[in-house]
Amino acid sequence: MSRVESSRDRALLIATPRSGARVGVPVGRLSLWGSQLSKLSELKAATNLIEFAPILGLPASALAYTLYISAEPKYSMFTIPKKTGGVRTISMPNDRLKSAQKYLANLLTECRLEIEDAEKPKKKIVSHAFRTEGSIITNARQHRNRRYVLNLDIEEFFPSINFGRVRGYFISNKNFTLNEKVATVIAQIACHQNALPQGSPCSPIISDLIGHLLDMRLVALAKKYKCTYSRYADDLTVSTNRMEFPSAVAYQIAPNNSAWIPGNDLLYEIHRAGFSLNHKKTRMQYSDNRQVVTGLSVNRKANIQAHYYRTARSMCHSLFTSGSYIRPGKPGSTNGAPTPGNMLSLEGVLNHIYYVKRQEKARTSSIPTEEERHGIELLYGRFLFYKHFVALEKPTLVAEGKTDYVYLRAAIKRLPAYHQILRVTQGGVTHNNISFLKHSSITKEALGIDSSSSYFIKFIRDYKKVAATFKHAPLQHPAIILIDNDDGAKGIFGLLRNMSINISHGTTAPFYHIVRNLYLIKTPESPPPKHQSQIEELFDQATLGTMLAGKVFNMKNDTDTATEYGKSYFADYVVAPNVNTINFAVFAPLLDRIIQVIAYHQTLVAAGAV
Numbered sequence: 001m002s003r004v005e006s007s008r009d010r011a012l013l014i015a016t017p018r019s020g021a022r023v024g025v026p027v028g029r030l031s032l033w034g035s036q037l038s039k040l041s042e043l044k045a046a047t048n049l050i051e052f053a054p055i056l057g058l059p060a061s062a063l064a065y066t067l068y069i070s071a072e073p074k075y076s077m078f079t080i081p082k083k084t085g086g087v088r089t090i091s092m093p094n095d096r097l098k099s100a101q102k103y104l105a106n107l108l109t110e111c112r113l114e115i116e117d118a119e120k121p122k123k124k125i126v127s128h129a130f131r132t133e134g135s136i137i138t139n140a141r142q143h144r145n146r147r148y149v150l151n152l153d154i155e156e157f158f159p160s161i162n163f164g165r166v167r168g169y170f171i172s173n174k175n176f177t178l179n180e181k182v183a184t185v186i187a188q189i190a191c192h193q194n195a196l197p198q199g200s201p202c203s204p205i206i207s208d209l210i211g212h213l214l215d216m217r218l219v220a221l222a223k224k225y226k227c228t229y230s231r232y233a234d235d236l237t238v239s240t241n242r243m244e245f246p247s248a249v250a251y252q253i254a255p256n257n258s259a260w261i262p263g264n265d266l267l268y269e270i271h272r273a274g275f276s277l278n279h280k281k282t283r284m285q286y287s288d289n290r291q292v293v294t295g296l297s298v299n300r301k302a303n304i305q306a307h308y309y310r311t312a313r314s315m316c317h318s319l320f321t322s323g324s325y326i327r328p329g330k331p332g333s334t335n336g337a338p339t340p341g342n343m344l345s346l347e348g349v350l351n352h353i354y355y356v357k358r359q360e361k362a363r364t365s366s367i368p369t370e371e372e373r374h375g376i377e378l379l380y381g382r383f384l385f386y387k388h389f390v391a392l393e394k395p396t397l398v399a400e401g402k403t404d405y406v407y408l409r410a411a412i413k414r415l416p417a418y419h420q421i422l423r424v425t426q427g428g429v430t431h432n433n434i435s436f437l438k439h440s441s442i443t444k445e446a447l448g449i450d451s452s453s454s455y456f457i458k459f460i461r462d463y464k465k466v467a468a469t470f471k472h473a474p475l476q477h478p479a480i481i482l483i484d485n486d487d488g489a490k491g492i493f494g495l496l497r498n499m500s501i502n503i504s505h506g507t508t509a510p511f512y513h514i515v516r517n518l519y520l521i522k523t524p525e526s527p528p529p530k531h532q533s534q535i536e537e538l539f540d541q542a543t544l545g546t547m548l549a550g551k552v553f554n555m556k557n558d559t560d561t562a563t564e565y566g567k568s569y570f571a572d573y574v575v576a577p578n579v580n581t582i583n584f585a586v587f588a589p590l591l592d593r594i595i596q597v598i599a600y601h602q603t604l605v606a607a608g609a610v
Contacts, residue, residue: 040111040175047179056103066096067188075192075199091197097189098201104189105202112209115175126215129233130204136294137359139232140302146228146239149291149298150250152262153281157234158196158203160275161210163187166196169210207233214273221269225249232294238266250284260284302360304353309376312349315341316383323391323472343387350380354446381446382469388437388447389463389479389517390470395598396435399482401451403571404535405436410579411587418591421598434594453491456481460495464515475517475610478601480594484534485522496520505531510593517601517610521593536567538586539575546574 039055046052053060074097079087093101109131116123128134143149154160170176170183178186190196196203215231218238222229225246228239238249245251248265252258260282262270270277285291287299296302311328318325319341327341354376388396399405412422412432424433437443444450449459460481467473483489485505496503501512503520506528512520523533536544536555544553551565553574558566575582604610 038114039107040114043107043111043182044176044178046182048181049185052182052185056100056107058100058103063100066100070096075197088198090199091192092199100189101200101202104186105205108202108205108209112205126219126229127208127211127231130208136232136296137302137356139230140293140296140298142228142230143237143239143293144298144301146291147241147287148245149237149239149285149293150245150260151281151283151285151293152236153278154234154236155276155278158198158207161196161207162194163191165210165274166190166206214270214275217269217273221249221265235294237293296356302356304356309353312353313379315346316379319346320382320386321471347383347387350383354380354442377446381448384443384447385466386470390467390473390475392435392477392479394433394435395477395480396437397480397482397594398437398449400484401567402439403567404482406571406575407535407587408436410575410582411584411591414579414584415588415591418595421595422591453488456483457491457495460492460514460518463518467516476605478517478519478597480597481518481520483520483522485525486532486534489522511597511600513600519597521597524589536570538590540583543574543582548573
């Protein structure tokens with residue numbers, strides 16, 4: 001299967017499930033049974049819009065309507081403040097055009113993978129943005145432990161790539177050599193006001209393809225002078241351990257002046273490739289001072305800057321203590337005034353720190369220090385606990401797997417009797433009035449929650465102690481754990497009985513209040529003597545009997561075998577596309593249990609008894 005899954009590959013199944021029915025599979029899955037043509041070959045063979053549109057994944061009539069017929073404005077414009085002052089203009093495409101741009105971005109990304117896979121020998125990537133194997137970390141790592149680190153910035157990177165450059169690139173580039181009419185259509189999809197717009201999904205990949213010529217020229221220049229070069233979008237970095245930095249690349253105005261000027265050879269190659277520099281952002285950094293590349297310290301290893309981490313800890317402390325925090329302004333910025341922070345912004349900061357430290361730790365495989373082992377994991381874990389369980393904005397449900405959420409969202413949508421409590425409409429848009437905690441590597445590592453019962457046992461056991469560490473603890477809404485009432489729940493049942501909570505497969509209480517705002521519900525009990533149940537058993541036999549590509553559903557098997565498919569396929573390719581035809585009435589008792597928890601917790605909050 002191709003490494004890039006296009007939007008059309010994720011097409012939903014369309015058949016209504018019935019006993020023994022064979023349902024289609026997504027287009028992208030067909031490579032499991034047959035071959036697919038090279039996307040680059042298809043693209044090079046196309047001669048007009050009619051032939052190009054199917055390769056893109058759109059009907060030709062729809063693409064033509066979007067580009068040439070629709071009277072709807074193609075873009076809406078707005079500005080956002082830059083961190084260093086001033087504003088950046090964002091051109092947001094309308095939904096039709098944005099969809100076409102996403103398809104184009106997927107197609108060109110797949111073509112780039114084909115081109116790079118065909119290179120022999122394989123070339124080391126020097127452009128680290130806009131690709132799955134690149135990041136600010138991989139970019140910064142190229143410049144660790146260097147005597148000199150020079151940072152430069154391309155001026156108006158996207159806007160400097162105009163319609164003619166886009167069209168000309170796809171016509172003349174040796175890897176594409178597309179038909180002129182096809183290249184014109186690509187430029188029409190991609191460009192706005194004679195430039196690549198900031199806000200378009202395809203601007204990153206196109207800018208990176210066109211910027212590749214600049215990369216190759218600067219790689220050659222860097223090699224000539226024993227330097228290392230890399231690029232992250234519009235940020236260029238050149239570093240070296242030479243005793244003197246080569247003046248052809250950059251030179252100091254005077255020994256007692258900290259300002260550096262790009263050298264003639266460097267400027268020549270940048271201008272020859274069709275770009276120019278923002279000279280205000282040219283900065284040389286020495287090994288005896290802090291060296292930063294794409295926001296990361298590189299003096300010893302690619303790492304978060306110490307002051308950035310300290311600021312994050314300070315903001316978290318304020319949030320956990322008072323329920324609010326102030327985000328400091330950026331020094332030297334015209335927008336540098338401190339501002340009230342929000343939960344989403346702080347989560348982004350912590351996620352960034354966590355990602356960088358985890359990636360660097362995985363790369364070095366070294367034994368981490370106590371601070372490295374526990375610092376960010378504990379801080380991020382405490383933040384996630386505070387967000388999802390202490391200061392939660394609406395009831396939160398934690399299930400054993402992502403498939404449970406697919407079922408519950410569908411059931412809530414299809415059963416109007418539950419809309420008044422479990423759904424809410426704001427600004428004409430309807431949302432679920434309950435949060436579903438998404439399982440991920442982060443919730444497993446930092447928060448300590450995963451689908452296995454051992455994680456649930458530890459989480460339940462530690463809940464009261466962890467919740468007590470927050471001075472600001474509103475606990476206004478319940479956190480509800482949902483589990484299957486089967487053998488996998490025995491350990492949890494044992495823990496709760498040790499906490500004087502009467503629970504077993506056969507107990508029929510609608511919910512179990514564990515501690516503070518934490519509750520547990522189990523799937524409704526089956527008739528005796530079995531009592532046990534799984535959430536999938538709430539579906540009718542016709543739905544459970546749906547076949548996918550000749551395979552039958554095994555609710556105890558979450559893998560894909562020659563004869564069976566598991567829960568993930570069942571949720572994604574049987575339930576999700578057939579929400580409007582499946583009978584969800586049997587989910588009513590389970591939803592009743594959720595509503596009873598919400599009502600009970602409201603009485604505790606009103607009485608001040610949480």
